[in-house]
Amino acid sequence: MTTRDHPGVIAPPPLIYLGFLLAGYGVGQLVSEPSLGLDVSLRRGLAFVLVIAGLLLDGIAAGTFRRLGTPPEPWKPTTALATGGLYKFSRNPIYVGFAVTYAGFAMAMDSPVALALLVPCLMVVDRFVIQREERYLSAKFGAEYQAYQGKVRRWL
Numbered sequence: 001m002t003t004r005d006h007p008g009v010i011a012p013p014p015l016i017y018l019g020f021l022l023a024g025y026g027v028g029q030l031v032s033e034p035s036l037g038l039d040v041s042l043r044r045g046l047a048f049v050l051v052i053a054g055l056l057l058d059g060i061a062a063g064t065f066r067r068l069g070t071p072p073e074p075w076k077p078t079t080a081l082a083t084g085g086l087y088k089f090s091r092n093p094i095y096v097g098f099a100v101t102y103a104g105f106a107m108a109m110d111s112p113v114a115l116a117l118l119v120p121c122l123m124v125v126d127r128f129v130i131q132r133e134e135r136y137l138s139a140k141f142g143a144e145y146q147a148y149q150g151k152v153r154r155w156l
Helices: 013-030 040-068 093-108 112-116 118-141 143-151
Strands: none
Touching (some): 013 118, 040 093, 093 112, 112 118, 118 143
16 A cells, blocks of 8 residues: 655645636626726736736745755645745745735736635635645654744744
8 A cells, every 4th residue: 555645635726726716706797796996007006016926926935845856736745844935934935925916816807706705715725735735744744844833824
């Protein structure tokens, strides 16, 4: 019998975020949702800043994994524990980046429903991705990971 060397997340996290974003936008279109109520230029500017900030967070955090020689994808085996760079401030900066990017796209689409669905999206990611990853990392890295958990917050 072989043991799997990955956390067994329910789906690739980017697809979870994308699914919620598209579902929110779709539902918003069906119910003729109101606008976010922001000036178009302000909304677009804020959306742009959020998308770029989120993508930068993701790129920097994924770069940390690459430098350590471990894949950022949670369906592949982890070979090293990332605790430096952005990982000094958050155990999940990639998921924070995804959330910031999601918020930017929801604003760009002027979709309050999509924006509101970010909360349940984060709940799903927390429960079905992050908690599984944490069990996996705790089993794989033991006291080293548990000490890291004690020093660094899950989100921010």
